[in-house]
Amino acid sequence: MVTVRFYAGARAAAGVNEEAAEATSLASLLDHLAAEHHGRxxxxxxxxxxxxxxxxxxxxxxxxxxxxxxxVLPPFAGG
Structure with missing residues (x-):
C-alpha cells in the first residue's frame, strides 16, 4: 500500500488531496489511478x-x- 498525494492540476483532476493505493511500481500505480478516476x-x-x-x-x-x-507533481507555471 502506498500513499498518493496530488498537487495543483493533478489534485483538481483527482478530486482529492490524497489517497491510498495498492501498487508495486509507478507504472502500475499510474494505471490504477487512471482507471480509478475514470480517465480524468x-x-x-x-x-x-x-x-x-x-x-x-x-x-x-x-x-x-x-x-x-x-x-504527483504537474508542471507548475509562474515566475
Whole structure:
C-alpha cells in the first residue's frame, strides 16, 4: 500500500488531496489511478513528475517501497 498525494492540476483532476493505493511500481500505480478516476487523470499524468519518499522517481518499472509516499507533481507555471 502506498500513499498518493496530488498537487495543483493533478489534485483538481483527482478530486482529492490524497489517497491510498495498492501498487508495486509507478507504472502500475499510474494505471490504477487512471482507471480509478475514470480517465480524468489520464491527460494530466503524462506531464507529471513523481517523487517517492521525497526522491525524484524516473523509472516507472522500479519497485515502489512498501508504505511509500508518492507525490504527483504537474508542471507548475509562474515566475
Amino acid at each position: 487523470l489520464a491527460g494530466v499524468l503524462p506531464a507529471c513528475s513523481f517523487l517517492v519518499d521525497g526522491i525524484a522517481w524516473h523509472d516507472h518499472e522500479a519497485p515502489l517501497p512498501p508504505g511509500a509516499t508518492v507525490d
